[in-house]
Amino acid sequence: MTRILAIGAVLILASLPFWADRGVIFLGMEILVVVALAQAWNLPAGYGGLLSLGHHGFVGLGGYALYVLSRDLGMHVLVAIPLAGVVTAIFALFIAPILFRLREVYFAVGMWVAAEILRILVSRSDWLGGASGLPLSGARDLPRAWMGPSAYWMALTAAVGTTLLVWALMRSSFGLRLRALRDDEAAARAIGVKPHRVRLIVFVLSAGATGMAGATMFFSSLFISPLAAFDMGWIVTIVFVTLIGGLGRLSGPFLGAAFYFLLREGLADYGNWYLIALGAAAMAIMLVLPGGLASLSDRFTPSFTKTKEQP
Amino acid sequence: MLEVTGLKKAFGKLTVVDDVSTTVAGGEAMGIMGPNGAGKSTFFDLLAGATRADAGTVRLAGQDISTLPTEARVEQGLARAFQIPKPFASLSVREHLELAAVAGAGLGSNEARLEAETVMDRTGLADLANETGNGLRLLDRKRLELAKALATRPRVILLDEISGGLTEHEVHELIALVLDLKTPDLAILWIEHIAHALKEACDKIMMLHLGAKIIEDTPDAVTSDSRVRELYLGAANHA
Numbered sequence: 001m002t003r004i005l006a007i008g009a010v011l012i013l014a015s016l017p018f019w020a021d022r023g024v025i026f027l028g029m030e031i032l033v034v035v036a037l038a039q040a041w042n043l044p045a046g047y048g049g050l051l052s053l054g055h056h057g058f059v060g061l062g063g064y065a066l067y068v069l070s071r072d073l074g075m076h077v078l079v080a081i082p083l084a085g086v087v088t089a090i091f092a093l094f095i096a097p098i099l100f101r102l103r104e105v106y107f108a109v110g111m112w113v114a115a116e117i118l119r120i121l122v123s124r125s126d127w128l129g130g131a132s133g134l135p136l137s138g139a140r141d142l143p144r145a146w147m148g149p150s151a152y153w154m155a156l157t158a159a160v161g162t163t164l165l166v167w168a169l170m171r172s173s174f175g176l177r178l179r180a181l182r183d184d185e186a187a188a189r190a191i192g193v194k195p196h197r198v199r200l201i202v203f204v205l206s207a208g209a210t211g212m213a214g215a216t217m218f219f220s221s222l223f224i225s226p227l228a229a230f231d232m233g234w235i236v237t238i239v240f241v242t243l244i245g246g247l248g249r250l251s252g253p254f255l256g257a258a259f260y261f262l263l264r265e266g267l268a269d270y271g272n273w274y275l276i277a278l279g280a281a282a283m284a285i286m287l288v289l290p291g292g293l294a295s296l297s298d299r300f301t302p303s304f305t306k307t308k309e310q311p
Numbered sequence: 312m313l314e315v316t317g318l319k320k321a322f323g324k325l326t327v328v329d330d331v332s333t334t335v336a337g338g339e340a341m342g343i344m345g346p347n348g349a350g351k352s353t354f355f356d357l358l359a360g361a362t363r364a365d366a367g368t369v370r371l372a373g374q375d376i377s378t379l380p381t382e383a384r385v386e387q388g389l390a391r392a393f394q395i396p397k398p399f400a401s402l403s404v405r406e407h408l409e410l411a412a413v414a415g416a417g418l419g420s421n422e423a424r425l426e427a428e429t430v431m432d433r434t435g436l437a438d439l440a441n442e443t444g445n446g447l448r449l450l451d452r453k454r455l456e457l458a459k460a461l462a463t464r465p466r467v468i469l470l471d472e473i474s475g476g477l478t479e480h481e482v483h484e485l486i487a488l489v490l491d492l493k494t495p496d497l498a499i500l501w502i503e504h505i506a507h508a509l510k511e512a513c514d515k516i517m518m519l520h521l522g523a524k525i526i527e528d529t530p531d532a533v534t535s536d537s538r539v540r541e542l543y544l545g546a547a548n549h550a
Contacts, residue, residue, distance in 0.1 A: 173410065173414075176402065176406055176409065177410065177413075179399065180407075183400045183444075184399060184400075186361070186397070188399070190359070190361075190382075190385065190397070191414055191459050191463055192386055192411070192414035193382060193410070
């Protein structure tokens with residue numbers, strides 16, 4: 001039943017560019033990108049206990065990867081966007097041995113520093129357009145009218161893809177490994193779980209999904225600059241959306257994103273007040289509902305179904 | 312099955328495990344006794360790879376596993392049931408065992424599901440399959456600890472005071488469980504303070520004191536040894 005509903009919802013979402021105007025399509029794309037980003041961040045943070053404050057580094061890297069693949073290799077943008085995710089994943093694979101020496105809060109800060117270093121390196125590189133940025137040379141790969149819808153469908157693919165990825169992972173024995181590690185690492189190792197390998201897989205998948213979502217976002221803007229690409233605002237949004245929605249829950253990023261965009265659009269006429277409202281709402285939810293909006297459903301279901309509900 | 316030679320561990324100037332050598336064959340159960348601070352749990356830490364030994368080797372079925380990390384030793388067939396049960400808060404009993412079968416014994420997910428059922432039947436956990444680790448009473452947590460170790464399909468199993476905190480009746484249930492584990496391809500090492508539990512279940516007993524092995528013999532010979540009486544049983548009688 002849930003599956004039929006989910007498939008129906010995806011089909012309706014996919015048809016949106018045929019009946020909505022440009023503004024709605026753009027907003028829909030933005031929402032879906034945030035869902036994908038939050039889902040990708042939730043995988044290591046919510047299920048694996050690997051809290052990163054540097055995922056905006058992967059957003060920017062994915063964006064720049066798209067621009068370079070399009071400019072230097074002449075790749076079609078719709079091919080380059082998923083490939084930008086692959087590039088980001090490979091990058092994560094290489095920085096993991098250094099960052100994994102840090103644990104918990106040190107890892108979180110280490111990730112943030114890594115993202116800052118990326119931003120500085122990119123803004124000093126002439127090849128990448130320096131501080132002023134780059135235009136998207138593949139902008140003419142598609143007819144102008146198809147740009148918005150294409151970005152939207154890419155974002156939908158990223159959001160649905162990351163959700164399915166997390167869902168499938170958590171249903172498999174890999175999900176058991178991840179949850180066991182989060183609950184008690186020593187006990188998990190004592191039954192043969194390899195902590196390093198499990199975290200590496202989760203980290204690399206998360207980086208790849210984040211890179212693809214970032215590439216989608218900057219595909220639609222047709223221009224990329226280090227300030228916009230490696231903006232701390234990304235990670236702030238990702239963390240807020242995931243915490244408000246529900247850390248370690250599949251529905252968390254959807255609920256959190258809905259809440260975030262309702263507030264942002266609802267208070268659009270009042271400048272940056274939505275940020276203050278968001279902060280206050282986040283604090284209130286964390287105090288009243290530490291499990292996020294997704295945990296609301298627990299309050300109305302008997303406790304014996306809880307273990308099944310939690311993916 | 313398990314061959315330990317010259318195992319040593321010191322923390323600073325304090326020698327905790329002092330040149331311990333022993334062998335346990337498949338089908339054999341060895342009890343380990345000793346007063347508090349004798350180095351029993353550290354000895355298990357060294358065998359399981361939770362702590363790296365300063366000197367000495369641990370061989371499992373002829374293969375040197377001394378330098379492997381814990382999880383690799385588990386794959387080789389060395390499992391441990393902890394003194395303080397460590398259930399995973401968010402996993403059901405069945406999931407605990409499926410994970411142990413997948414990660415520890417390298418089974419596929421279908422085989423692992425069957426293995427979990429088998430182990431639950433064997434350890435009396437079948438009725439609690441969907442309970443999470445946190446919802447179990449002490450005896451069942453201890454059973455789960457044992458069941459997790461079994462689901463990794465061990466060749467050597469380390470039992471660390473699994474009867475601690477249980478009632479007399481529950482201890483007997485556990486002894487029956489351990490006796491039931493005895494098969495020709497499993498070596499059992501069991502740390503326990505309750506002497507009669509070890510006497511009932513073990514083929515031999517090793518006595519540790521200040522990290523060193525004092526005696527290793529049949530349960531009757533060990534419990535009637537004068538040094539052991541003085542060190543351990545004497546102390547236990549006073550307590």
